[in-house]
Structure formats: structure tokens, C-alpha cells
Amino acid sequence: xxxxxxxxxxxxxxxxxxxxxxxxxxxxxxxxxxxxxxxxxxxxxxxxxxxxxxxxxxxxxxxxxxxxxxxxxxxxxxxxxxxxxxxxxxxxxxxxxxxxxxxxxxxxxxxxxxxxxxxxxxxxxxxxxxxxxxxxxxxxxxxxxxxxxxxxxxxxxxxxxxxxxxxxxxxxxxxxxxxxxxxxxxxxxxxxxxxxxxxxxxxxxxxxxxxxxxxxxxxxxxxxxxxxxxxxxxxxxxxxxxxxxxxxxxxxxxxxxxxxxxxxxxxxxxxxxxxxxxxxxxxxxxxxxxxxxxxxxxxxxxxxxxxxxxxxxxxxxxxxxxxxxxxxxxxxxxxxxxxxxxxxxxxxxxxxxxxxxxxxxxxxxxxxxxxxxxxxxxxxxxxxxxxxxxxxxxxxxxxxxxxxxxxxxxxxxxxxxx
Ligand SMILES: [Zn+2]
Numbered sequence: 001x002x003x004x005x006x007x008x009x010x011x012x013x014x015x016x017x018x019x020x021x022x023x024x025x026x027x028x029x030x031x032x033x034x035x036x037x038x039x040x041x042x043x044x045x046x047x048x049x050x051x052x053x054x055x056x057x058x059x060x061x062x063x064x065x066x067x068x069x070x071x072x073x074x075x076x077x078x079x080x081x082x083x084x085x086x087x088x089x090x091x092x093x094x095x096x097x098x099x100x101x102x103x104x105x106x107x108x109x110x111x112x113x114x115x116x117x118x119x120x121x122x123x124x125x126x127x128x129x130x131x132x133x134x135x136x137x138x139x140x141x142x143x144x145x146x147x148x149x150x151x152x153x154x155x156x157x158x159x160x161x162x163x164x165x166x167x168x169x170x171x172x173x174x175x176x177x178x179x180x181x182x183x184x185x186x187x188x189x190x191x192x193x194x195x196x197x198x199x200x201x202x203x204x205x206x207x208x209x210x211x212x213x214x215x216x217x218x219x220x221x222x223x224x225x226x227x228x229x230x231x232x233x234x235x236x237x238x239x240x241x242x243x244x245x246x247x248x249x250x251x252x253x254x255x256x257x258x259x260x261x262x263x264x265x266x267x268x269x270x271x272x273x274x275x276x277x278x279x280x281x282x283x284x285x286x287x288x289x290x291x292x293x294x295x296x297x298x299x300x301x302x303x304x305x306x307x308x309x310x311x312x313x314x315x316x317x318x319x320x321x322x323x324x325x326x327x328x329x330x331x332x333x334x335x336x337x338x339x340x341x342x343x344x345x346x347x348x349x350x351x352x353x354x355x356x357x358x359x360x361x362x363x364x365x366x367x368x369x370x371x372x373x374x375x376x377x378x379x380x381x382x383x384x385x386x387x388x389x390x391x392x393x394x395x396x397x398x399x400x401x402x403x404x405x406x407x408x409x410x411x412x413x414x415x416x417x418x
Contacts, residue, residue, distance in 0.1 A: 001329045003079050005040040005148040006031075008047060013149045015053055016070075016079050036372070036410040037417040038080065038333055040148050054152035055079060057145060059138060059282075060297065060314040061156065061275055063088065066138055067310030070149065076322035079149070081311035081332040086137055087339060088130040094342070095129060104352045127277060135278045137337050140414075142285065154282055155318035158275055158291035161188040184302070185295035186210070190229050199257050200234040200247070207232070213261055215240045225261050292318035334418040341369070364388045365403050370412030377405045385412075 003016035017025075022041055025031035034042040053072055060067035063086075070080040127135070145151060190210060197204045199211070208229040214220030217240040230238070238246045247254035282289045300316035301308065304325055311332040315325055347356040362368055367388050375382045375396055387395040392402055 002081060002331055002333070005035075005038060005080075007034055007040060007042040007148070009043055009045065011042065011147075013052065013147070014043075014047070014050060016149055035148075037335075037415075038082070038145070038148065052150045055149055056153045056155060056320065057142060057151045058314045058317045059142075059154070059156040059278075060310060060317055061134070061138060061278055062310065063134070063274075065310050066134070067312070067314030068141060068145075069311050069315035070145065070151070071315055071322070071325070073153075073320055073322055075326070076324045077326045078315050078330055080145075081315070081330050082141070083310045083332045083334050084137055084141060085334075085336040086134045087337045088134060090339070091130040091133050092128075101348055101352045125277065125280075127274065131274045133337070134274055135281060138278060139281055141335070142282065146285075151287065153288050153290065153320075154285075155290040155292060155320060156275070156279060156282060157294055157297055157313070157317045158279060160192055160294040161185045181296065181299045184299040185293065186224065186227070188293075188295040188298065189224065190227055194229045194260070197229070198231040198234055199228040199260075200230050200238070200253065203231045203234075209235050211235050211238070213243050213257065215242070218242060225264075228257065228261065290318045290320055336416040336418075338370075338414060338416050340412075340414045359390060361390070364390050364394075365392065367394065367403060367406070367408070368412050371408050372410040372412075373406040373408050375401045375405045375407075377401060383409070 001019060004019055004022035006014045006017050006022070008014055022031070022039075025041060025043070026033070030045065031041040031043050034040040053074065055070050056073050058069045058071055066084045066086065068080075068082040068084060069078055071078050142151075142154070187210065191208070196208070198206075198208060208231060211228050211230040211234075212220045212222075213226050213228055215238075216222075220226050243254065243257070247257075279289065279291065296319070297313050297316045300321045301312060304316065306312045306316065306325070306327065309332070311330070312327070315321070315327065341362075345358050345360075346354045347358065349355045367373075367386060369387045370385055372385050373383070373396065382396050382399070382401065384397045386401075386406070389395070392404070393400045394403055394406070395401075396406075
């Protein structure tokens with residue numbers, strides 16, 4: 001079960017506790033709620049200095065969702081899990097919108113000038129805002145979690161497959177099959193190289209098997225250049241036939257496969273720039289950072305018979321993964337990045353004409369739009385996020401409520417939780 005973070009009276013992190021223990025502390029008045037998401041309680045009286053067990057923060061960064069897991073390496077307990085959804089596409093869309101509005105505003109007053117884009121200098125290590133936001137999201141959560149528990153090390157998945165393991169081109173008989181770490185790395189490599197499709201029929205929606213282009217029975221080797229991926233139907237149909245015989249009626253496919261087989265996957269090591277940039281920033285926190293490959297993650301996940309989830313993958317990242325992972329009844333906290341609003345003072349309609357002007361003030365009576373509140377009113381009890389107005393009447397779930405009935409549960413912080 002996901003545990004509850006516990007702070008002492010000076011806000012220093014203690015060992016996370018079982019939810020039952022947290023409930024007991026709260027009902028006996030020994031602790032108070034410090035934060036709703038992730039759920040954290042703070043003790044009201046000093047405790048004797050206890051041994052605080054070190055935790056490892058593990059990350060599986062993805063383009064849409066990043067898996068987060070906090071693991072106690074000594075006991076194998078997964079203490080906390082979360083799945084963080086990024087907003088890369090939303091950022092791209094809003095920047096595109098802004099560009100259209102700016103261009104049309106300029107065009108109204110100035111004569112046409114050719115668009116320029118090569119007069120912009122980009123600092124070293126620059127990433128597009130949509131990619132940078134992913135890194136910023138992850139760093140935000142690394143920072144938040146390290147305030148709530150004793151994180152002493154980090155692990156992250158850096159590459160899809162380990163090129164060092166692949167350097168030895170000869171793979172012995174059993175190793176190309178799934179079951180060994182090498183096999184997992186080879187499979188990941190082949191999936192990337194062959195675009196996750198069956199080489200013979202192009203099917204993408206079914207499980208793919210590792211397949212020898214020149215069959216083993218006819219003296220084909222286990223070299224990575226002799227391997228491809230095929231669906232079960234094609235694999236069985238081909239059997240021990242020579243590829244030239246099997247694809248006699250499809251000369252174009254045959255030619256493509258033979259060319260692709262010889263071509264090494266060049267950019268295998270640099271799968272994506274974002275992960276390397278994230279690694280640099282994680283290292284800058286001063287904690288030791290361990291990196292692992294996607295093949296290793298998958299190998300660990302299969303060994304421990306875990307279902308594929310983002311947080312589960314995160315828990316399996318890196319060589320430090322404990323032999324037994326205790327994941328009973330873990331419910332990941334689902335976090336969605338929503339951004340922190342915008343600075344735009346003049347909202348335009350879709351034609352770029354001003355529609356609405358915003359005030360400079362973001363708060364009213366201490367509340368912000370997006371704060372999560374609980375309102376106990378004569379009409380009933382309501383809970384949710386509010387939209388403020390600049391008068392004592394806020395919108396909560398489409399109805400107007402006076403702030404005197406409200407109690408804030410969670411401040412707006414750029415994320416949504418489920
Ligand atoms: Zn096929």
C-alpha cells in the first residue's frame with residue numbers, strides 16, 4: 001500500500017507510515033494534515049530521534065507519462081508510486097496560437113516582410129519549450145518528494161537498450177530468445193530498428209517474434225544483422241525457407257529487408273536528448289544517480305512478474321532493483337501537469353480581436369483560481385476547485401459560493417491529481 005509521508009515538528013522528513021498508522025495519529029490529535037497531494041502529515045509533538053531509512057527515487061521518463069517510484073532498497077518495499085502526465089502538446093499548441101496572434105497583429109499595421117528565423121541565437125543545451133516542460137515537471141517532483149522523505153539516491157532509465165551489451169555481435173543459441181538480460185536488450189534493439197512492425201507483412205498490432213533472416217537450419221548466424229521481427233503467422237509460414245524463396249512474389253519487401261538488415265542503428269545511444277538533459281539536471285542535485293537501460297527494466301519486470309505500468313517500470317529501473325519488490329495494493333497517485341495559467345492580459349477570440357481584459361491581481365481574499373476547497377453551506381457541502389472573481393463570490397462546480405463558507409484543502413500548484 002502507498003504509504004503516508006510523515007514530518008516532524010521542524011518539517012524534517014521521518015519514515016513514511018502505513019495509512020492505518022496515519023489515521024490513528026490524526027484521530028488521536030497527535031498529527032495534522034500537512035499536504036493533500038501527496039498525502040503528508042506533520043507531528044504535533046517532538047519525537048525521539050529515530051533511524052530514518054534511506055529511500056531511492058526511481059524514474060522512468062516517457063514522452064507523455066513519467067513513472068515515479070520510491071523504493072526502500074533494503075526491504076524491497078515500494079513506499080510511494082506516481083504517474084506524471086506531461087503537457088508537451090498543449091505547450092506547442094499554445095505557442096502556435098500566440099505566434100498566429102502576433103503575426104496577424106503585426107500584419108495589420110506593417111507592410112509585408114519576409115519571415116526570418118535564422119537570426120535567433122539559441123543557448124547551448126536549449127530544448128524546445130514542450131520538451132523542457134517535461135524536465136521541469138520531473139525536477140519539480142524530485143524537489144517536492146525530497147522535502148517529504150529521506151531520498152539518498154536516484155535511478156533513471158536513460159537509454160532503450162545497452163549498446164555495450166550489444167557490442168559482442170555473436171549471440172549464442174539461447175540468448176536471442178527472451179529469458180536472459182541479453183535477450184531483452186536484443187529485442188528492444190530489434191523493435192527500434194524494425195519500427196515495431198512485422199518485417200514480412202507490416203503488421204504492428206500483434207506480438208512479434210525474433211526471426212532469423214537466413215534460417216539457422218541453413219547455416220544462418222545469430223548475429224544481430226541476421227535477426228528481424230515477424231508476427232507468428234509469417235514466422236510459421238516462412239519456417240526454414242530461404243528468404244529469397246519465401247519473398248519471391250514480394251521483391252520490394254525482400255530488397256528492403258536485406259538493406260535494412262545490414263544497416264546498423266546509428267543513433268541507438270542517443271535515443272532522445274531530453275533524457276540526457278534530465279540526467280544532467282538530476283546529477284546537479286548532488287545525489288548519486290544510477291542509470292539503466294530499457295532492456296534491463298523490462299528484464300527486471302518480467303523476472304518479478306509485474307504488469308506493465310509506468311510506475312512499475314520506474315520501480316524496476318537500474319541494477320540496484322531489489323530481488324523482491326513489495327508492491328501489494330499500490331495505487332499510484334495520478335498527476336497531470338496543467339501549467340500555472342498564462343500571463344496574457346488580453347484574451348482574444350479566434351480572429352485575434354480582444355475579447356476580455358484580465359486584472360493584474362491573481363488573488364482575492366487569499367484565494368487563487370484553481371485552489372481546491374471544501375465549502376459547507378446551508379444548501380449543502382461542496383468540494384472541488386474554484387474560479388475566483390474579484391468580489392466575494394467564487395465559482396465552485398458551476399455554482400456561486402461566498403468564500404466565508406470555504407476552507408482550502410490544497411493550493412493550486414500547477415498539477416491535477418486523481
Ligand atoms: Zn507478419
